[in-house]
Amino acid sequence: MKKFFGFMMLSAMLLLSSSLSVQAKDYGRETLGSKDGWGAYGEGTTGGADASSDHVYTAENRKQLVEALGGNNSKNSTNETPKIIYVKGTIDLSVDDKNKPLGYDNYKDSEYSIEKYLKTYDPKKWGKKEPSGKLEEARLRSEKNEKERVIIRVGSNTTIIGAGEDAKIVGGGLYIKGAENVIIRNIEFENAYDFFPGWDPTDGSSGNWNSEFDNLLIESSKHIWIDHCTFNDGSESDEKTETYFGREFQHHDGLLDIKKQSDFITVSYNVFSGHSKNTIVGSSDSYKADNGHLRVTFHHNMYENIKERAPRVRYGKVHIYNNYFKSTKESYNYSWGVGYSSKIYAEDNYFDLPEETKTYKLMKVFKGDALYEKDTLVNDQQSVSKIDVVSTYNKEKNASINKSVGWTPKLYEKIDDAEDVPEIVEEQAGAGKLQ
Numbered sequence: 001m002k003k004f005f006g007f008m009m010l011s012a013m014l015l016l017s018s019s020l021s022v023q024a025k026d027y028g029r030e031t032l033g034s035k036d037g038w039g040a041y042g043e044g045t046t047g048g049a050d051a052s053s054d055h056v057y058t059a060e061n062r063k064q065l066v067e068a069l070g071g072n073n074s075k076n077s078t079n080e081t082p083k084i085i086y087v088k089g090t091i092d093l094s095v096d097d098k099n100k101p102l103g104y105d106n107y108k109d110s111e112y113s114i115e116k117y118l119k120t121y122d123p124k125k126w127g128k129k130e131p132s133g134k135l136e137e138a139r140l141r142s143e144k145n146e147k148e149r150v151i152i153r154v155g156s157n158t159t160i161i162g163a164g165e166d167a168k169i170v171g172g173g174l175y176i177k178g179a180e181n182v183i184i185r186n187i188e189f190e191n192a193y194d195f196f197p198g199w200d201p202t203d204g205s206s207g208n209w210n211s212e213f214d215n216l217l218i219e220s221s222k223h224i225w226i227d228h229c230t231f232n233d234g235s236e237s238d239e240k241t242e243t244y245f246g247r248e249f250q251h252h253d254g255l256l257d258i259k260k261q262s263d264f265i266t267v268s269y270n271v272f273s274g275h276s277k278n279t280i281v282g283s284s285d286s287y288k289a290d291n292g293h294l295r296v297t298f299h300h301n302m303y304e305n306i307k308e309r310a311p312r313v314r315y316g317k318v319h320i321y322n323n324y325f326k327s328t329k330e331s332y333n334y335s336w337g338v339g340y341s342s343k344i345y346a347e348d349n350y351f352d353l354p355e356e357t358k359t360y361k362l363m364k365v366f367k368g369d370a371l372y373e374k375d376t377l378v379n380d381q382q383s384v385s386k387i388d389v390v391s392t393y394n395k396e397k398n399a400s401i402n403k404s405v406g407w408t409p410k411l412y413e414k415i416d417d418a419e420d421v422p423e424i425v426e427e428q429a430g431a432g433k434l435q
Helices: 004-024 063-066 114-120 134-150 390-396 420-430
Strands: 056-059 082-086 091-093 151-152 158-162 168-170 172-178 180-187 187-192 198-200 209-210 216-219 221-225 231-234 254-258 263-268 272-278 295-300 302-310 315-320 324-327 336-338 343-347 350-352 363-365 371-374 376-379 386-387
Touching: 056 063, 063 082, 063 091, 063 151, 114 134, 134 151, 134 198, 324 420, 336 343, 363 390, 371 386, 371 390, 376 420
Parallel strands: 056 082, 082 158, 091 168, 151 172, 158 180, 168 187, 172 216, 180 221, 187 231, 216 254, 221 263, 231 272, 263 295, 272 302, 295 315, 302 324, 315 343, 324 350, 336 363, 343 371, 350 376
Antiparallel strands: 198 209, 376 386
16 A cells, blocks of 8 residues: 555656646747758757856846846847847837836927928928928937837847747837847737838829838848747727828838848748738848848748738748738738749648639739749638639739749748648737747
């Protein structure tokens, strides 16, 4: 009997030990898998996994986040010390050092007012030339004041990860510039709100308002992993904003943008929702230095009610697989933007589209000439069918987009069947899914 009791006690202790071991997994020191997309290329992406114990932080407000990143927001991009930062609760970036909320009046230059701006640059009087002069300069100073506060710079060898299920960064965004080896995980990014949009009468046939801030901007950086995050505009959707000069007064730019020779990036298991200009990979046709760079993998992401740019690509070799594109709005424009010299390789993606949406709209061409695609499933609310995206587009537009992009992805762990993608992505993608 004693042996039996001892055996039972030992078994219970082993089970408890096993349970504690599972619960104690530290995602802050987890690195990207050796074949998990372009971010795994070469030396891979490890973030702050090698951080010493005195460079592991918990941040609950803007001031603590800036301190953990190096202590000076204007210089933190150069801080290469390995570090892990756990984000706890909600961090509002539009606050002072005492965590007091800041707004339009705090950032506004004394010489700027939206009323004067609208009067001065009314296209009926100003015409089609870009705004210039003292009032535009005052707007730019106002926007710069806000940017210096709400855009947080991130240096190399850094992991920023949400602690628990409710980690949020709101009112601004993160800026990864000139950095290497960065991991961002398990955080909801919400409402990178620009109080001072600028009018560009040359943007499109009718002009457009443009804003400056992204929830997450990657520029001139490499070996980046963005995983299990959520990106949205919160309650401040641009669809609810004012209309000036007949155009939406747009306060938001991209949710996630990748620019200027950035390279070796994996974007996985994220949720992008309720936004217009979602993601660009490469921001200019004329920036020839991007040629040979911008290698990015997007897999197992949810794009819910995203109007366009999911993503729009210039130059890059971009692998897009096992993503779920779900739209219930008639304002849907397109998903894959085939930009100048882009080389998109798309496979086993799933689309839920509003009824009667034309399937050629899955892609839109911006001076690009090629896109490889296979095994795309589309649910048009009447049936689910496999379509040939490029052939459908070519037929509708009388175009000749090439189906060969000159490369084949090799860095992936597993490609799921497209029919399984909605269930997998809805269950696993987004912040709060890492326990």
